[in-house]
Amino acid sequence: MALFRPYRGWIALLVILTLVANSLNLLVPRLIAAAIDSIGLPGQSLQGTIVTFAAIAAGIFVLTYLQSIVQTYTSERVARDLRDQLVAKIAQQDFAYVQTTSPGKLLTNLTSDVDAIKSFVSQAIASIVSSAFLIVGASALLVLLNWRLALLVLAVVPVIAATFYYVLARVRRLFRKAQEAIDWLNKVINESILGSSLIRLLNAQAFEYDKFTAANEEAMTIGMQILKLFAALIPAITFCTNLATLGIVAFGGHLVMTGAMTLGDFTAFNSYLAILIFPIIVIGFMSNVVAQATASYDRIVKVLDAAEPTGVGRRVTDLSGALTVDHLSVRYGQRTIIDDVSFTARAGTRTAVIGPTAAGKTQLLYALTGLIEPDEGVVRYDGVALSEFDKQSLHRQIGLVFQDSVTFNLSLRENIAFSSDVDDATLEKAVNAAELDDFVATLPQGLDTIISERGTSLSGGQKQRVMLARALALNPVVLLLDDFTARVDLRTERQILANVRESYPGITLISVTQKIAPVEDYDQIILLMEGKVIAIGTHKELLAKSPEYVQIYASQQSTEDYELQA
């Protein structure tokens, strides 16, 4: 485990503290035995024993506490550094990596997997070392006290160990099943919360109830199976220990009577037995922690060792905004999402992309910003392939307004001035262009109002305008809009588009949209269907040459009168 190398010193200290503390522990029964044996002997002073005992007790206290502090310190450090490494690594990956690995999995890597490693450091290392030490030490001391009685007592150890490992192997499988059952149960609960409105509208509570009961019963059944094993395990171990006690009483009693052993040693045997049994159980449980940590370690290493995006570009230039898409194809597994798409947009022109649901419009925009890597073809800005650009410099000049509204649990200002270098004037211009100024004026704390994580305090239209303002605040050369006005009312939409033209002249605009009317005067309209370009041209040209376009146009015609009046 190369990960632990930087913490070698701390781990060594931990082991040393553990060993010393446990050695002191092993001395206690001998002290008690000596004290008992001293009874009745003339001239024996107890004082020395008491002082030693007290010193040892204090020593154990200090050492165990020190050990646990070192343990905490080391494990928290390991966890913190691992998390930092993971995040630094993830921050170097591209969007495609996070999407294919799934954000949920990465979250698990950063939380439960790191926690498993942390438990390993904080519990397993010290426990295993001290348990092994205690088993060996106690056994050795027993043999030294009286080897015949020792052999009798130690005979139960393998029995306990075997029982324990047999049960644990079976329980571990059940634990996995139990976790799956709990995950399932939680999923049912989560969906019933997220879909609560729908469930009430459809009066589908009984459906949810059935799903839930099935999951809940499964969880209970597995729980009962685990219980059955444990219910047998613990009494069995106790019984084995008791048999050893019985052996000490009967055979040890005999030895005391024959004078082969003192009464004090007899007592010490009982104490060492108690010291001996507990570590066996601890090692058993720790084997679970080790197994979990190993699995988590493998998962973490996989993230840390994942290949980073290849051919990171270095070019940092100011774009003019000219865009060329050359035979672009994107596939998700078997499915072709974008199929051999080519077009050109000169700097400062406006291009609209229209097409049916699931035509690949969003993916096209993602490819234009480098969020997804095309399987074939090239996207060029000013004649230079996208991959040659420094991503940061590119993203500073290309603004993308996502279709779904993503707000962060930050102030409105931070949500909009999302890139680090946005001054107040730029921010204000973006807020005004997105028609957010009236709304901001109604907020008690204005731009410093905190937006909750899921954006619940904003209406659908307001969220979309925040997204637009965020892109405009970049002062972008190229602006990509993904169906951004779907939830904004007509008047506002017109106003916003006019604002953008006026405040951001010379911007290259690529707009994915459902509505033809607002884009009729655009320089070109691209009709996309099932990932293919069906037609490219101005509104007039498309009306003349593309029956599909005419069909879409016709589908919107009935309202054209009102649009014109407006």
Place this chain on the structure above:
Amino acid sequence: MNYKLNTREADTIKEPIWVALARLVPLMRGEGGKVAIAFAAILMTSGLALAAPLIISHIIDSFITTKNYPGLFSWSGLLLALFLVGLVSSYVQTRTMGGVGRRILFNLRHAVFTKLQDLPVAFFNENRAGDLISRINNDTDKLNQFFAQALLQFLGNVFLIVGAGVLLLVLNVRLGAVALVPAALVLVITQLVAGWVKRASFKSLQTLGSMSGEIQESLANFKVIVAFNRLDYFRDKFRTANAANYAASIRAGIAGNIFIPLYALAAALGQLAVLAYGIGLVSTGQISIGLLIGFLFYVLNFYTPLRQLATIWASLQLALAGLDRISEVLALTSNLVTLPAEPATAAGPLLAFENVSFHYPGGRSVLRAVNFTLERGKTYALVGPTGGGKTTTASLMARLYDPAEGRITLDGRDIRTLTPEARAARIGFILQEPFLFTGTVRDNISYGDRAIAALSDAALTARLDAAGLSALLSRFDQGLDTPVSSAGDSMSLGQKQLIAFIRAALRQPDLLVLDEATANIDTVTEQLLGTILAQLPKTTTKVIIAHRLNTIDTADEIFFVNATSVTPAGSMQNAVKMLMDGMVTS
């Protein structure tokens, strides 16, 4: 009813632990016999465990020191018999008590889920979904750990501690008292540092929560982070949160780790005290040497469970705090009760708003004394600026909420008198934010309707064909069998809206409400949806909310919803004019 759940944290619980424990009693209903057996078994096990040292000390005093072999062997036999009984009773104890714990957990989960299903939409709006989910998952998980493991240990240990403590005092009051002094000291220290420990661990949990929140938010929205060059910002913010968590966790560790060494110290001091004082007593002949050895056993019997109790105390407190938070949910009741049935009349309008006023809890008025009617078989459109109250008006029609004043009638009958089943059958509603359950397209279409769920593939396809819905299925790779996940981007917004549309249209309700149900669907598909809507029975009343005007141009009547009122707009031209004048934009 106020549905806002208390957001105070676990550590502010003031009530004594016994009051919190009493909350468990009602959950044990019907388990009386089992609990009695378990308690008997626990008593037996603890009793036997405590009897063994007494017997051993008797063996030492009466037989070993006097070299009495027959006595040694017969009493050893007795010891073996006790151990065998103990084997059985501890098995019974674990088995029955564990079973009771599992069943309590089952009942508790069941009660929580049933309650969740019973509560109205208002409850889910008042509380953020993320909070609710984490509350229910985490709290039941803590209870799970407690009932599955800690409860048993807890009860067994309490019996052992009490038993050993009593025996110590009974055997010899003075020696017993000496043995218990360190325990008293340690309990006082525990009381003194408890506040420090609690604050430190609460702080560490808090920093952990905000760190996970940071990660979750950033990972879920990674595309925005990448597209807006926020990676550095993300890394820095995370680093700050990580460092804060590190510092808090170390402080919590330093505080929380004091207990185990402390209890070990107490045990050692207990033994030391017994030894120092006891040897004196033995030498003056006040107690036997066997009793002294027995005493040393009891000291361990007393302190070992005490130490274990100290380690499970935290999990007990967490479980009780969880129980407390869950009880808060369980105590809520639905405010959407079904009133006694009223006679209905098919003569008047299908649906009517009568002087309806509405506001969200603590919010400003959304509707004030609104009146309008919806006739059978007609199509209505609701237009108005964002935030004007369109969705609220529609939600009231489906009784997602009840009006604050006035009433809504269906067939002349107060909508509150309909059973939820009848209401759901008559009113279809396509929500603005489509939600899909994990499963297939088919599962989602048939969701909530057992009759449809029971249809064979052929029968379902026939139903879809008849309703003209089959054409929409071609938008999905594998038709009805296309897998669906509730989370993630596996489907576009438009596709989700299509599924919601099919689900609602297939049921042919009397009133169908479409709340921006096609906002992300292309206009050609939308025309197809229009055709499908036209094929619904002539008596179906439709209410459409949309920003795109072509979506609503088939409406028989248009209502303009804004500034607490719902006004008939007359013609489409007028509606557009009202919109364009931007009466009051949000």
